[in-house]
Amino acid sequence: MANYKMHVLVCGGTGCKTSESDMIAHNLRSALAQHGLSDEVQVVMSGCFGFCEKGPIVKVLPDNIFYVSVKPADATTIVEEHIIKGRPVQHLLYNDPVTGEKITESRKMDFYQQQYRIALRNCGFIDPENIDEAIARDAYQALGKVLTQMTPQEVIDIIKRSGLRGRGGAGFPTGLKWEIASKVPGDEKYVVCNADEGDPGAFMDRSILEGDPHSVLEAMAICGYCIGASQGLIYIRAEYPLAIERLKIAIKQAREYGLLGNNIMGTGFNFDISLCYGAGAFVCGEETALIHSMEGHRGEPTFKPPFPAEKGYKGKPTNVNNVETFANVPAIILNGAEWFASIGTEKSKGTKVFALAGKINNVGLIEVPMGTKLRTVINDIGGGIKNNKKFKAVQIGGPSGGFLTEKHLDTPIDYDSLTEAGSMMGSGGMIVMDESDCMVAMAKFYLDFTVEESCGKCAPCRIGNKRLDEILAKITEGKGTEEDLALLRNLGQVIKDTSLCMLGGSSPNPVLSTLEHFYDEYLAHVRDHRCPAGQCKALVHYYIDPEQCVGCTACARACPVNAIAGERKKPHVIDQLICIKCGTCVEKCKFNAVLVQ
Amino acid sequence: MTKVKTLDDLIRLRDELRTKLELREKGEHPEQLIQVKVAMATCGIASGAKEVMDYFIDELPKRNIAAVVTQTGCMGYCYAEPTIEVTLPGKEPVVFGYVNKEKADEIIEKYLKAGELVDGIIPQTFKKPN
Numbered sequence: 235m236a237n238y239k240m241h242v243l244v245c246g247g248t249g250c251k252t253s254e255s256d257m258i259a260h261n262l263r264s265a266l267a268q269h270g271l272s273d274e275v276q277v278v279m280s281g282c283f284g285f286c287e288k289g290p291i292v293k294v295l296p297d298n299i300f301y302v303s304v305k306p307a308d309a310t311t312i313v314e315e316h317i318i319k320g321r322p323v324q325h326l327l328y329n330d331p332v333t334g335e336k337i338t339e340s341r342k343m344d345f346y347q348q349q350y351r352i353a354l355r356n357c358g359f360i361d362p363e364n365i366d367e368a369i370a371r372d373a374y375q376a377l378g379k380v381l382t383q384m385t386p387q388e389v390i391d392i393i394k395r396s397g398l399r400g401r402g403g404a405g406f407p408t409g410l411k412w413e414i415a416s417k418v419p420g421d422e423k424y425v426v427c428n429a430d431e432g433d434p435g436a437f438m439d440r441s442i443l444e445g446d447p448h449s450v451l452e453a454m455a456i457c458g459y460c461i462g463a464s465q466g467l468i469y470i471r472a473e474y475p476l477a478i479e480r481l482k483i484a485i486k487q488a489r490e491y492g493l494l495g496n497n498i499m500g501t502g503f504n505f506d507i508s509l510c511y512g513a514g515a516f517v518c519g520e521e522t523a524l525i526h527s528m529e530g531h532r533g534e535p536t537f538k539p540p541f542p543a544e545k546g547y548k549g550k551p552t553n554v555n556n557v558e559t560f561a562n563v564p565a566i567i568l569n570g571a572e573w574f575a576s577i578g579t580e581k582s583k584g585t586k587v588f589a590l591a592g593k594i595n596n597v598g599l600i601e602v603p604m605g606t607k608l609r610t611v612i613n614d615i616g617g618g619i620k621n622n623k624k625f626k627a628v629q630i631g632g633p634s635g636g637f638l639t640e641k642h643l644d645t646p647i648d649y650d651s652l653t654e655a656g657s658m659m660g661s662g663g664m665i666v667m668d669e670s671d672c673m674v675a676m677a678k679f680y681l682d683f684t685v686e687e688s689c690g691k692c693a694p695c696r697i698g699n700k701r702l703d704e705i706l707a708k709i710t711e712g713k714g715t716e717e718d719l720a721l722l723r724n725l726g727q728v729i730k731d732t733s734l735c736m737l738g739g740s741s742p743n744p745v746l747s748t749l750e751h752f753y754d755e756y757l758a759h760v761r762d763h764r765c766p767a768g769q770c771k772a773l774v775h776y777y778i779d780p781e782q783c784v785g786c787t788a789c790a791r792a793c794p795v796n797a798i799a800g801e802r803k804k805p806h807v808i809d810q811l812i813c814i815k816c817g818t819c820v821e822k823c824k825f826n827a828v829l830v831q
Numbered sequence: 832m833t834k835v836k837t838l839d840d841l842i843r844l845r846d847e848l849r850t851k852l853e854l855r856e857k858g859e860h861p862e863q864l865i866q867v868k869v870a871m872a873t874c875g876i877a878s879g880a881k882e883v884m885d886y887f888i889d890e891l892p893k894r895n896i897a898a899v900v901t902q903t904g905c906m907g908y909c910y911a912e913p914t915i916e917v918t919l920p921g922k923e924p925v926v927f928g929y930v931n932k933e934k935a936d937e938i939i940e941k942y943l944k945a946g947e948l949v950d951g952i953i954p955q956t957f958k959k960p961n
Binding site for chain 2: 499
């Protein structure tokens, strides 16, 4: 066996793979082979490092050098300079945006310093396609401990005491959920993993499945032992091909090792897991809809009770948990309930994974202790707003959540504080908006999503949301009235109160929370027919300030519809009838002469 | 095919596999461990730095010393190659010259294990920015 002196980890998450990280690994391997170093340096495709903004990421150990924005062509340089000569490649190091200095080690970056990784403990550390690496990091130890030394009730008690709550959004206590499912009599029960991550901009669950699939498989088996199930199902959307591939490999390897299947570790406990593909409908993240979809029916929710714990998949008692919830379980069993409960706030224990996206410098995947302030996440970990613009709002919880503003920045991130502030934890999408984003348009964006994704079963959601969307469209076109604002609020409340499931029940949240926090912006749209952020096309006009324009013709040449005319070195003019308000001229102008009003 | 038949099997397997990832675990906190840097520029390699590095990598685990062995570039002491730089936790780095396997053995036994200095230290004659 090769005795490796160095390990080179290449990010194999979906994001970095899109930027050719496969090629980087391939080039690294061939450069190493060329120099006769194949037996000395191991190249590993790992899961997501989280720092997607600067992907693809390559990390060299044990030197602990962290390379960002690596291109396939850089592979030879890394091998020849760093690996052979021991000189870190300067131009691939991360530049600290504050001090301007090069940072060699990831743990010295602001992005990683405030993070605490439990669910992501192995992401970006192990090769997810190699069960040996997972086992070396304690995978299946918790399952072994549970099967040989604990009764199901003891395990449930640990999970209850740990304070773990569902990471899918609603935050139901996981231990209690298991206990209910365990008490329902039945000789055939099911453990379901909800991997139907549907929020726009969210990729937490995908990254866990891609980076550390065994953590989820192990936890499902533990859950099976607790509730008395021998069959597990992972409901995953077909649009996650890499996660599916890695899950398949992980399940196959676990079966070969005897960690799934019959008589696991000689204890007589049987448990196996299969995959079930979803077509990517948002509503199927709702557990009753998910179960119907698994059964081959339409993905529509049904009224609860009966809860899945009593009557779930095929009418049998079923326990449904989200990917991230499961990923926490083995760590809790091994480190103890008290350890987990010591992290976080009074009612929200442990950590939460967030997918940071939007107008933020460090787009990526992060895991922070519950109770971390929004400000820390956005300014320190996220590195602040892109292009030095002003922070305007952050949207948490996807289409079901609400917008939080400047005044909420000191809100600790936990289930109850976020709900109190008018948003919700949700599954962990966090989208940041800056001053150039129009809140009415943002609310409409999310509502468009809900209208598209509504299953259409109940009237409030099917018809109500459509009407809400129409009113918003009217406002963004400058045809809205003040009465419309009252109507939005009223209708939104009715939809919330009367919808069948939480998709409808939470769909007006983006509208209601923007009405609450950005009423002025709505008023400007309906009263002055003006969009303060300059985003609503129907309400803005582009014109050139003759004082500022030097007649460089840059805008005229870039205009896709030839709406700009003027002589060289003389002020130009935009023909309002032709202008399509695309904003290209603003980008091209070096003299700030193009104004938007 | 490895079949895990009992929990003990799994624990044994984990302990076996752990060494494969040790390098990565150590890399996360190098300052808590002994760090050995072997100068592996052309001059060093020509003088046998590669063999010395292999020797450290093979010997340290055998002698139960937790250390990180990495390579570095030319330190400028080409006359004294192979050179190595050893940093004990909390101490200033020390550079040794003319390190062959025998010298390496002596450094491991005396300096790494007991903190006792041995002959062959090259005094630091230059300053580095910060």
